[in-house]
Amino acid sequence: xxxxxxxxxxxxxxxxxxxxxxxxxxxxxxxxxxxxxxxxxxxxxxxxxxxxxxxxxxxxxxxxxxxxxxxxxxxxxxxxxxxxxxxxxxxxxxxxxxxxxxxxxxxxxxxxx
Numbered sequence: 001x002x003x004x005x006x007x008x009x010x011x012x013x014x015x016x017x018x019x020x021x022x023x024x025x026x027x028x029x030x031x032x033x034x035x036x037x038x039x040x041x042x043x044x045x046x047x048x049x050x051x052x053x054x055x056x057x058x059x060x061x062x063x064x065x066x067x068x069x070x071x072x073x074x075x076x077x078x079x080x081x082x083x084x085x086x087x088x089x090x091x092x093x094x095x096x097x098x099x100x101x102x103x104x105x106x107x108x109x110x111x112x113x
Contacts, residue, residue, distance in 0.1 A: 004099040010069050013045040020079040020112060044070040046082055046106070064108025073102050079112045086112060 019042050023035035047067040054061055066087060068074070078089040087106035095101050 006099045006101050014043040018081040068104040068106045070102045
């Protein structure tokens with residue numbers, strides 16, 4: 001059980017985001033078949049970093065990166081999109097022990113290639 005309940009706060013600032021998920025490939029009749037990509041809609045809060053935090057982190061993040069707060073987990077490398085901006089989930093921190101949420105750094109991406 002978490003110490004603090006951030007569910008209402010995260011829901012207040014969350015909006016729909018598109019998550020691009022690629023299924024695992026598999027062998028079919030001796031040939032490798034690539035996994036298919038599908039999309040699903042999830043809700044999360046994407047918060048830009050302030051200038052002070054970017055300066056303190058010394059170039060590890062840029063103004064294209066965002067903080068992602070969610071009540072459901074994401075996987076490292078998940079590709080997300082919101083309002084035409086694309087991001088790749090990079091660094092994660094599991095805060096569920098303290099506050100029933102997940103926090104990630106999502107790196108800005110020009111494309112998902």
